[in-house]
Amino acid sequence: MTAETSATRLTARGAKTRERIVTAAADLMYVRGVAATTLDDVLAASAVSKSQLYRHFANKDEIVRAVIELMGERVILREQNALGRVSTMAGLRRWRDALVQNNALRHGAYGCALGSFASEVADHDDVARRALLALFAEWKDLLAGAIRRLQENGALSADAPVDELAVGLLAAVQGGYLLAQTAHDVTPMASSIDMALTHIESLRPA
Structure with a gap:
């Protein structure tokens, strides 16, 4: 050898x-x-x-950063698979159903991995915070891509603010995860995402 x-x-x-x-x-x-x-x-x-x-x-912080990288890869891969070809409101609602149903398996107990890490480490580890910021931006871009395809297919008005809608939808997802985690019930999560989707749907061409 x-x-x-x-x-x-x-x-x-x-x-x-x-x-x-x-x-x-x-x-x-x-x-x-x-x-x-x-x-x-x-x-x-x-x-x-x-x-x-x-x-x-060298220390626990380095392990946490590696964990964020791993969890981020898992979440982004899941969202790429779920959102990559979405181009209709029906497709967005199927994406919503999958998120809610998956979280229901745990009765909403653990929340979103990225959101949970953000709440724990963002204030004291700037390296981890920036990594999480980049992951949320990537998730937002995937949502924006799906919403933009709705717009291109004529399901949304041409002046609909795609990036703002994506941010709002991601915020509804994260807030929904947190409420579901607190209640151990996914109903608040379903409601918050539904409200965001209803707003997006209301922006269809006149």
């Missing part, structure tokens, strides 16, 4: 260890919250040693 082969295998093994740490931390932080998840919790859940953890992360 050459030194190069050994180094490559070690790098691959290290990548798997890092992935295991981040995945375990993501699961814990999503359910318990960032503040309530300790490094000892992450060590136990990931089944790695303390030396392995510190080989990849």
